[in-house]
Amino acid sequence: MKNGVKGLVLIGLGFFLISRLNNGTIFFYINSRFVWLTLLAGIGFFLVAAGYLFESQAARSSHAGEDHDHADHDHHDHHDHSHNLSRIGLLLILLPIVLGTLIPPRPLGATAMADREVSVSGLSSAVAPKSSQVASSDHKKNLLDWLVAFDAKNDPQAFDGQEAEVVGFVYRDGRFADDTFMVSRFIVSCCVADATPIGLIVQWPDAASLKTDSWVEVSGAFQAGEFDGQKTPILVAQQVQPTDPPNQPYLFP
Amino acid sequence: MDLNVVLERLQVFVTIFLGIFIEAVPFLLAGSVVAGLIEIFLGRETLHRIVPHQPILAALAGTSMGMVFPVCECGVVPVTRRLYGKGLALPVGIAFLMAAPVINPVVMLSTYAAFGWSPILVGRIAFTFVIAFSIGLIFQLARRDEVLLPTTEHPEDAMDEPPAVSSGEHPTIRQRLPSALRVAGDDFLDMTRYLVIGCLLAAAMQTLIPQSTLTAIGQGPVTSVIVMLALAFVLSVCSTVDAFVALAFVGTFTPASILAFLVFGPMVDIKSTAMFLGVFQRRKVAYLVLLPFVMALFLGVFLNFNVGVLR
Incomplete structure (x- = not known):
């Protein structure tokens, strides 16, 4: 050459x-x-x-x-x-x-999630001690902050009644009843090769009508419940609104 | 499978492929620039003079050279290749190749940031040192021309009459810098072929073998180490940041297997293996993959049985 x-x-x-x-x-x-x-x-x-x-x-x-x-x-x-x-x-x-x-650029979404282990009730480890400390004060908690908080408390009931407003994409599979879905994000510490999905279980009467992979903003309050045999805080939604994908689709611990 | 599913899978594949590529490319470029500077500014004689010749000292020198050239496992390959072109002794280069991605200030700092002053940090540095040193010594037994590719030994463009050197007067930096950049470009393009192959394989493995399959296998003292070593190989995460990735596995896997991940991954992974093929003979690349694997496996299993939880 x-x-x-x-x-x-x-x-x-x-x-x-x-x-x-x-x-x-x-x-x-x-x-x-x-x-x-x-x-x-x-x-x-x-x-x-x-x-x-x-x-x-x-x-x-x-x-x-x-x-x-x-x-x-x-x-x-x-x-x-x-x-x-x-x-x-x-x-x-x-x-x-x-x-x-x-191939039009597209962030990882529900398709990639089917391959990976999703953590619902808290992270298996302290993935993001730093970001959570900053966030806990005043700024609105995102999905990762909540999961870190669940992990720290290790008691699903401790969050009963707390209000949350999170953004993520919709994920559902065979384990979900008609009135539940998962609002999810990927966390990426380096590049997408290490992307790990996280999610919150949401209870919402019209869950089945939501399109998988579409982005939503969910607001509601937590209520301890059970998903897939695991005790976990469940976000009982008051409102689920379609929203544009955020500029940064992943959360960076 | 219908077309949409195939297309979505393809998109996931391309995203992961580009993710690894985009993340690795700055480091490979930086390594190539260092390689270019070495080619133009470091004389054979100087190198011959400063690197020890006694086998043990030579291997020791190789393991600590990363402190001078802070490179990760992508950048280290072109640098090693150029140093070999300059006549660097075989074991020194091997020890450098294995150790430098961990034993350098940047990676030590990122490991410290992720794990703090913990046995993981100390163990990572110590065991990388031991393994790289041993492999360097093992290669002391091999013959140079059996291990290196002819193009590594005699990089052709080195003979492409460096413009200024022949012209009698002492060449200025301004005259030599373009040559250094050109060598850097050549090295980068050369290595990028292998990087792309490595990224393709790593992305394919990730899209085809679900990570959950791997993590579901291994909790035992032996299997956990094997799974983490396999993950290190498949994920191909840059050594400057792999500590943060390892952090995500802390609860799920035994500490010793995490240590094995952090020691083995920087030495060998899919993309660096592909790049080794541009420097070494094919059969010797197999040794460079298997030796660290076996040693890291032994290390992890031994620690799991004898020390138990090191946290």
Whole structure:
């Protein structure tokens, strides 16, 4: 592969990263904590690509004639540049851009949830001691804050009567009665590879009519109950309102 | 299966694939830039002079080089490759490759942030050191040309007459920097092929094998360690942040298996294995996967039986 092509590929990757930052879909992939790294990498790609430009200026005079004839040969155009990336190599490198462009970006939702263990009544561990401390004071508790609180108290009844207002997507499967659903979010500590779903069981007469994967805002009060043989606080909804997916679909502990 | 379900699955797959890729790419780029700087600014003789030759000291040097080059398991691969191109001794590079993703300031700090001053933090550093050191010594027995790919030994572009060096006068940084960047770009593109393959495999494993299957298997002193090692391999999470990921498993898995996860994952996972293929002979890559696996497994099981709960 010639230097010009390599430079273009790097610029393409840079643009890809920057465009994901620009339209906010970056939050579909990684924890917001690492977004600055993506920005740095985007800028870095342009810098490294500039290295090729500077060098190929120097090289242009010496290689000028032979470049066109080599277009169809992938291997061993002798002292030309470095590790001659093959067509397949090029395709692999461009694959993230290709897949990212062809398949419309979408955050993980109910489909991905079917694969994973969902924690309903508290987290198995202190995933987010820090965020919960900040949140507990005044700001509205999100799903993760509630689950951390359940975990800390370890008593489903302790929350009876407390009011909550949470946003999440709708999840239902065979275990749910007609009047229950789960309002869920994924928590992502690094990138979606480690995404873990969490959820609150909601009681709502029209639960069966809600579309799986649609985003809702649920307000109501907790009442200890049982789900799937497990004692857990259940959010008895006063209101379930359809809402737009938030800019950051995941919660970052 | 109807088309919609297939499409949704595909979307999950692509999201996870891009997630791992986007998260890893800055680190690989940073590693490649370091590799480029090494290529242009570090002379063979200098390297030869500063790295010890006595086997044990050499392996020791390899394990602690991460303190100088703070890289994670993506960045470490191009750096190691360039150092080999400069004639670095085989065991030093192996020990560096295995240890640097943990024994470096950034990862130590993130582990501290996740676990505090705990046996997990100390154990992670200590056991990574021991395992990397041992594997380095084991590779002392191997012949260089049996382990490294010819392209690792002689990176062709190193001979691509660095523009300024030949011109008589002492080259300035301004003249050499573009060359360093070009080498960085070459290394990045070269390694990215493997990174993409690794990300594809990791995403495929995650979409095809539900995580719940894995977590359902293992609570026993042996199975818990095996499952956490398998998870470390499949998840392919960057070593700079894997401590936070491990935190999520603290209640479900034995502490020793979590320690094994934190020691093994940075050494070997799907994406780094794919990248090893760009540096080492295929059969030797198998050793580089199996040796740490067996050692981490032994470590985890031993601790589970003999120390019990270390918290």
